[in-house]
Amino acid sequence: xxxxxxxxxxxxxxxxxxxxxxxxxxxxxxxxxxxxxxxxxxxxxxxxxxxxxxxxxxxxxxxxxxxxxxxxxxxxxxxxxxxxxxxxxxxxxxxxxxxxxxxxxxxxxxxxxxxxxxxxxxxxxxxxxxxxxxxxxxxxxxxxxxxxxxxxxx
Amino acid sequence: xxxxxxxxxxxxxxxxxxxxxxxxxxxxxxxxxxxxxxxxxxxxxxxxxxxxxxxxxxxxxxxxxxxxxxxxxxxxxxxxxxxxxxxxxxxxxxxxxxxxxxxxxxxxxxxxxxxxxxxxxxxxxxxxxxxxxxxxxxxxxxxxxxxxxxxxxxxxxxxxxxxxxxxxxxxxxxxxxxxxxxxxxxxxxxxxxxxxxxxxxxxxxxxxxxxxxxxxxxxxxxxxxxxxxxxxxxxxxxxxxxxxxxxxxxxxxxxxxxxxxxxxxxxxxxxxxxxxxxxxxxxxxxxxxxxxxxxxxxxxxxxxxxxxxxxxxxxxxxxxxxxxxxxxxxxxxxxxxxxxxxxxxxxxxxxxxxxxxxxxxx
Numbered sequence: 001x002x003x004x005x006x007x008x009x010x011x012x013x014x015x016x017x018x019x020x021x022x023x024x025x026x027x028x029x030x031x032x033x034x035x036x037x038x039x040x041x042x043x044x045x046x047x048x049x050x051x052x053x054x055x056x057x058x059x060x061x062x063x064x065x066x067x068x069x070x071x072x073x074x075x076x077x078x079x080x081x082x083x084x085x086x087x088x089x090x091x092x093x094x095x096x097x098x099x100x101x102x103x104x105x106x107x108x109x110x111x112x113x114x115x116x117x118x119x120x121x122x123x124x125x126x127x128x129x130x131x132x133x134x135x136x137x138x139x140x141x142x143x144x145x146x147x148x149x150x151x152x153x154x
Numbered sequence: 155x156x157x158x159x160x161x162x163x164x165x166x167x168x169x170x171x172x173x174x175x176x177x178x179x180x181x182x183x184x185x186x187x188x189x190x191x192x193x194x195x196x197x198x199x200x201x202x203x204x205x206x207x208x209x210x211x212x213x214x215x216x217x218x219x220x221x222x223x224x225x226x227x228x229x230x231x232x233x234x235x236x237x238x239x240x241x242x243x244x245x246x247x248x249x250x251x252x253x254x255x256x257x258x259x260x261x262x263x264x265x266x267x268x269x270x271x272x273x274x275x276x277x278x279x280x281x282x283x284x285x286x287x288x289x290x291x292x293x294x295x296x297x298x299x300x301x302x303x304x305x306x307x308x309x310x311x312x313x314x315x316x317x318x319x320x321x322x323x324x325x326x327x328x329x330x331x332x333x334x335x336x337x338x339x340x341x342x343x344x345x346x347x348x349x350x351x352x353x354x355x356x357x358x359x360x361x362x363x364x365x366x367x368x369x370x371x372x373x374x375x376x377x378x379x380x381x382x383x384x385x386x387x388x389x390x391x392x393x394x395x396x397x398x399x400x401x402x403x404x405x406x407x408x409x410x411x412x413x414x415x416x417x418x419x420x421x422x423x424x425x426x427x428x429x430x431x432x433x434x435x436x437x438x439x440x441x442x443x444x445x446x447x448x449x450x451x452x453x454x455x456x457x458x459x460x461x462x463x464x465x466x467x468x469x470x471x472x473x474x475x476x477x478x479x480x481x482x483x484x485x486x487x488x489x490x491x492x493x494x495x496x497x498x499x500x501x502x503x504x505x506x507x508x509x510x511x512x513x514x515x516x
Contacts, residue, residue, distance in 0.1 A: 036201065113404055129259075138254065148192065149193075
């Protein structure tokens with residue numbers, strides 16, 4: 001019986017260690033990233049067991065029509081159209097799937113108000129392939145994001 | 155229509171409505187600290203985007219129906235046939251197009267596509283027809299089966315190259331009795347362009363095209379523009395098409411403009427309508443069809459990435475003449491050549507409409 005308890009304990013300990021290691025591996029997505037167009041910066045954070053990305057900087061932060069901070073005016077949900085883009089989560093619900101890939105998430109494009117299925121692949125520790133698609137991965141587009149240095153708190 | 159509905163509800167979709175975890179938590183983050191961040195490993199290479207702001211969404215898959223109203227057709231004298239005029243009640247058919255991005259990344263976009271167009275000529279009194287062209291059209295649809303490819307290659311942040319190529323099988327063949335590949339017609343275009351801002355892109359180039367119905371080599375101009383307010387814009391690929399765009403919102407757009415359509419259709423002569431009294435059955439004839447469509451278009455999102463496009467306008471005939479093209483080896487006449495036509499035909503100009511359901515691209 002003591003042997004069985006020891007084996008069970010070792011099994012649970014090993015399993016939790018592996019899960020913990022996998023999750024820590026997934027944490028390398030955390031950081032600040034810049035899409036290829038250079039017009040925004042996105043900060044990826046972990047909330048619970050999933051990864052999210054929010055806009056923290058815009059090259060053109062104000063709407064040229066009215067001079068006010070940009071809002072999500074193209075959102076198909078009218079109640080969301082006054083939400084500021086700065087701070088807006090455009091990457092949602094990503095789960096680390098191993099082998100430098102995060103999936104099951106979505107990416108939102110404020111330019112047109114569309115949400116796409118999305119996978120993230122880390123090509124190297126400072127480069128991501130963000131692929132947004134509709135239905136199947138073949139019907140999509142890949143954008144390359146580059147890691148930025150973490151900011152120093154002022 | 156039932157087929158279109160089946161596609162709508164069988165395709166897995168995710169709709170927007172960012173109602174939940176989109177908003178930032180209540181603590182005040184100082185966003186100023188993100189102003190001057192450097193890349194961890196040097197700089198990033200930027201490439202010109204294939205699109206500008208406000209463009210209508212690109213169609214991945216399109217299934218549509220095209221209908222031209224009643225008009226007259228006059229078939230010219232040829233061999234032993236005398237000129238004959240007939241009334242068409244309608245010219246209509248299905249159009250299917252697919253353009254799938256096989257490579258789609260910052261530095262290169264390659265699309266492969268296919269299309270199938272079917273045109274049915276509905277005569278008012280087909281039993282009374284005697285001219286070989288008219289009996290051919292009454293008994294056979296004109297079809298196009300084609301493959302195409304588009305390559306967008308950005309050179310840097312503002313310049314790009316654009317290549318397009320297509321191979322089309324046009325004729326009055328039945329499916330699956332396709333005509334021989336030597337009757338395929340090939341078109342290509344090559345452009346160099348600039349994208350000076352998110353609101354404008356232009357390009358110039360040359361093309362080998364059948365848009366006016368027969369082989370031609372012509373310059374091409376691309377000009378896409380969107381106003382800063384994203385209300386007005388242009389989508390021009392001259393001389394193939396040109397439209398002025400009015401955007402009600404990103405999911406509803408209106409267009410006014412034109413498109414030049416054309417193909418060279420091989421006459422298979424399955425019914426032996428065309429017979430030379432000295433040489434026998436003619437199998438070297440091609441209909442050089444070219445038409446200019448002036449139109450209004452309304453495009454709107456239906457659900458998810460499915461859009462409806464409805465156009466109505468006026469179709470002006472440019473050419474419906476026939477050439478003899480021995481052994482399928484086409485020739486270049488251009489605007490100044492003097493090679494004689496085998497048959498000169500005229501078509502009336504009807505109103506038309508076209509409706510399509512489209513799966514659009516991210």
